[in-house]
Amino acid sequence: MRERIQLSKDILDQELEELTAQLFDQANKMVIDEARMRDNLENANKELRCELKDWIRRFETRGEELKDLQRSLRALQAAKARSASITALSPGTSVANLDQLSGSKIYRMAYGQLPVDGYIFIEFQDHIKQTALASSLPPSQAQATTQSTLFMRRCMVEDIEPCLFYNYQHPQFAGMNLTLFFKPGAGMSSAFKRKLLDGTMRGSLLFTPFYSSTESLPAADPIERLDQDRRISTVFAAGPPPKTRCTICTVVRDCEYRMRFSSEVGASPTGGPSSSAATIEWMSLCRFCRERVIAVTDFFTYINHLRQGAIGPGKQGASLLGIYRHVLYLRRRMASTRIGSGAMFEVDPATNPDWEKMIQILN
Incomplete structure (x- = not known):
């Protein structure tokens, strides 16, 4: 076992x-x-x-x-x-x-690109930001805030003052210091320049053809300006406009228009360079100075719309670049009217080969 x-x-x-x-x-x-x-x-x-x-x-x-x-x-x-x-x-x-x-x-x-100066665009972006921040402020304070931005100061120095206070070289000033003479507004008093600039900012300037006895709408209304141009061209065919001293450029030339401030009721601006009597309400204005004043007024009108919120990025399909492009267009318009030949660039030589025959030199 x-x-x-x-x-x-x-x-x-x-x-x-x-x-x-x-x-x-x-x-x-x-x-x-x-x-x-x-x-x-x-x-x-x-x-x-x-x-x-x-x-x-x-x-x-x-x-x-x-x-x-x-x-x-x-x-x-x-x-x-x-x-x-x-x-x-x-x-x-x-x-x-x-x-x-x-x-x-x-x-x-x-x-295949469209180059844009980035420095100026950054200044414009800052202006838009300041405009948005100033929307809650009182109107006068908001206007002062937006007018003090770097972009607006640049526009004031480069475009607005040279266009609004444009002056010419006269033979009688041949011995003067041209640097001083070509300073914007050299022929105007300081009080009149301030009043003219304030009028363009507020859009309170009125224009009328020299022959009209009725007041026209402010300069910011393009329909009224177009209607005036049509009526003036019809009357000019019957007779030339008066040759007098222009209120702004102080040159004796054909003055097709008259100008006044909407706040006045019977007196020209104190210190204005107009050669007319102080009791005359309307001031003589040549065609080219009128276009310069209107270009500046249109620029301020658009800037005011931005400040008031009627226009802005995202509103009515507007983009920041689209608004910037329109502002640059208004600046370019001030530059073209300042040199007194803006109408030349409204004609396309490609479609109007005889454009040179349309040129009319006005003194």
């Missing part, structure tokens, strides 16, 4: 040892297989990384080649534009072709 038990125990121990050996062999095999699979995965990962780096290098090379190609195309377009401009400057070239090849158009042809 004891021998049988010992034999069973020996057999059981042997089977246990064999089973343990099999388990260890299987475990070792699994470890070896896992190590082999890990090595294969790492090798495959290395190969894929190398391939990825190779593709990245290829794409970077293609990107550089594409940039070089774009630069070459731009240079080619610029060369074509320069060649076209040189061809346009050859003898016999029409003015229409010269106008079509302006600097900005050549830039757009070469680069």
Whole structure:
């Protein structure tokens, strides 16, 4: 009996040892297989990384080649534009072709962009911010705040004062210091300049044709101005306007218009350079000074609408760039009226080849 038990125990121990050996062999095999699979995965990962780096290098090379190609195309377009401009400057070239090849158009042809001076645009953005912040202030304080921004001070120095207080060089002043003479408003008193500037800011100036006895609407109404121009052209055909001294430029010339301040009831502005008597209400105004005053008034009217909230970014579909473009248009209009030749730029030489025959030099 004891021998049988010992034999069973020996057999059981042997089977246990064999089973343990099999388990260890299987475990070792699994470890070896896992190590082999890990090595294969790492090798495959290395190969894929190398391939990825190779593709990245290829794409970077293609990107550089594409940039070089774009630069070459731009240079080619610029060369074509320069060649076209040189061809346009050859003898016999029409003015229409010269106008079509302006600097900005050549830039757009070469680069497809519209460059804008970022410094002035930043000043305008700050003006819009100050305008929004001043909306809760009283009207007088809000106006003073918006008028003191860097953008408005720039417009005042560069556009408004040179346009509104424009003056000419007279032969009798040939011996004077021209630097002092060409200072804006040299022929006006300080009181009159302040009153004229305030009138354009408030839109309180009235204009009427020299022959009319009725008051016209303020300068900011373009429909009334167009109607006046039509009536004046009809009357001028029957007789020329009076030749008198213009209130603003102080030049003796044909004065087709008269001007007054809407707050007055029978007197011209104190200290005004008008040669008429102090009891005369209306002041003589030449065509060119009227256009300058209207250009300044239209600019202030638009700025006032911005301050009052009638116009602004996001209102009536207006964008900041759209508002900025219109403000620049009004500034450009002041510049063109200041030089007294704004009407020349309202005619397209391409559609009016005989535009030179339409020019009328007025003294």
